[in-house]
Each structure stands twice: as structure tokens, then as C-alpha cells.
Amino acid sequence: MSQHLLGQLRDELDVLDAKHLIRRRRTVETPSAPALRVDGRDLLAFCSNDYLGLAAHPAIIAALQEGASLYGVGSGASHLISGHSRAHAVLEERLAEFMSPYMEHARALYFCTGYMANLAVITALAGKDAAVFSEALNHASLIDGVRLSRAAVKVFPHRDYAALEQMLQESNANTKVVVTDSVFSMDGNIADLPALLALCERHDAWLMVDDAHGFGVLGTNGRGVLEHFNLRSPNLVYMGTLGKAAGVGGAFVAAHTTVIEWLVQKARPYIYTTAAPPALAHALLTSLDIISGAEGQQRRNNLQQLIASFRQGLRLPSWELMPSDTAIQPVVIGDNAVMLQVAANLLEQGIWVGAIRPPTVPAGSARLRITLSASHTREQVTQLVHALNELEAASNEAAKDEATSNGLAEAP
């Protein structure tokens, strides 16, 4: 019996393997930084979401240690039993104040992870009589939230707000919820939130924004995509994660106080889980100080300069550097096996980038997901640019040779 069940799984794994879709984890032995020790090797990494380089910041490490001394390690219970500590309460006040320029009567709610925050918001706002309008390139956690809600779902094409407007017009649901990433995590481009918000206000719909890759990075003060576009509306429900640019872990939802009260009462991923260790919330206070202060601004400026120099240096005629101004700089190669070979060649040179395949991205758009951080040096970025330019030139030559030998290329 168990042989049969295990055999089924092995067959499925073999199918994945044949399609170059088996994923492997590498074990990192040093704190998050551009220079990592990975499985015993020194690598230069361009694949973390630690955009400001805060994940191993000495002041935040000290704050985490202080938090553990003050509050212990575990929270001991869920928030609605006895797990809601002073550290969580203070963090939520600080986050609400931080986001208050962009919403009236702002309140914030701290979650263990962004994945759970997304499940919480969508399932709490969209009951079975609601309609959810979901952007095609949304993150998996938003998609799972939509699936878990029992609402009717419409997926609108990437950044096609005319199609969305049509869908909103045709819907007679009592509650409408539009859900979108702000910065698309595998493409690096930004949703046109001013257009989306105008639509949502016109059609009396909630606009739920997942700013996992914007919080801390976008906006002069790091308040994220709402600051970037200077948006303010009672229709907004904002989700920011705290394990990427903020360097620690967890996430928060900021919205009108009535929305937050509704989540506390109704959101199952908030209610039925043990509260995150309070020391994490305490450490996040220092992270917020850095993000909102002069050091944060300095780090954001640094990151912007690295992004510009990365884009200026690349010459990739046969690959596609996606149009992105953010720290996410994907290079689309297309074929899974070719992309994996390029990633392996980079790794031979000691450079580690994300290798992203379907189903995370559409079939035929396998890509290197390169992420830059404020803690990279210009020399490190130049090293990556040279390596990519040379690999592209080599693979272009190889493709031409093959075409010539097959008689497919025009004679020069």
C-alpha cells in the first residue's frame, strides 16, 4: 500500500525532473549579505529580497537581543488569548503612525507572515457573495487567498485596467474587492495604482495592495507605493511585508480602523495561529527607525544608483532585460534548460542569481531574477554585468553556429 503511494510520488517527481522543474535548496551558512558562504563555497549573491541590507544590521540584531531579554522567546498563545504583547501593540501603533499620511483613521495589524496577511484580508473582506478581481500576475499568496474565499473570481490581464473596468461594470456583487501586487515580484514593474484607485472609487470597490517589494524601498521616506504615488483613500487596504526591506519578518495590514477591527474579529489566519515572537516586533521598531531616518534615505539612494548602473552596463541582444526601475531586475531567457545552464555558468564564476521557472512565471518565460540591494558595491554590480554580457555573447554565438550548420541562417 505505502509502496504504491510512494511510487506515485516518485513518478510525479520524475516527470518534474524531466521538465527541468525540480527545485533544490542551498544551505546558507552566513548572515544575509552580498557575500555569502553557501554549502561550503563563497558566493556573491543577487537573489535576496533584503533590499536595504538590514537583515544583519548590528542595531537591529541588538534590538532583537533586547527584545528577547524583555519579552522572552515565544508569545505563548494567539493574539486573542494571551499572546498579544506590549511589543506587538507598540509596533502596531508605530506602523499606523508611519502610514497615517495615506489613510484617515489608520490602524495597523501585525501578522506572522505576508502569506497569512494576504489570506486574512481577502477571506475576511470577500465572503461568498462578494466578487474578487485579481490581477493576472499576482503573487501566489494572493491567489491562494482568493481561492480560500468563496467569492466569485475574475482575473484581469496584467495592467489591463480597461478590461477590469468592464468586469466591474458587469458585476452586481454587493462587495467588490480588487487585488493587486504593487511591484510585481517576478517582473519588477509597478502597477498603475492611481488608475486602479480611481476605478475602485468609481465602482465602490476595495483596493487591496500587496506592497511586499515596495515597503521600505519606494517613496522618499520608505513608506512604500502609497508614498511613491501619493495616494490616499478609505478604499485602500495596504499590506506591507517586514521580512524583505525591513530585514526581520512578519507583515502588517494598514487600513481604516473599522477594517482592522473587522480583521481582528473575522480573519482566521490572524485568529487561529500563535502570535509571532514579541522580540521580532521589538526589533522591527529599530528597523522602522532606520527606514524612516537619514540612514534609510542614504540606503535607498545607493540602491537607485546601483539599479541605474546595472541597467546601463548590460548588452543583451538575444535576452530580454525587463523594463523595471525597482530592485527586481529580471532577465528573461525563455527556455528552462537554457536559463538553468546560464545560472549554472554564473554559479561556476561564484555569482548566485534567482533561477525562476514555471509555474512561478508563464511557460516559455524562464528568467534570471536578479535583485539588487543597497549593500552591494558598485564593483560587485560591475562584476555581474560583465559576467552576463559575456555569457549572452557566448550563447548567441553558439546559437548562430548551430543555425548555420543546420542551414537555417542567411549567409552573411
Ligand SMILES: *Cc1c(COP(=O)(O)O)cnc(C)c1O
Ligand atoms: C514575499 C511575498 C509575500 C509573502 O510575504 P512573506 O512575509 O514572505 O510570507 C506576499 N506577496 C508578495 C508579492 C511577496 O513577494
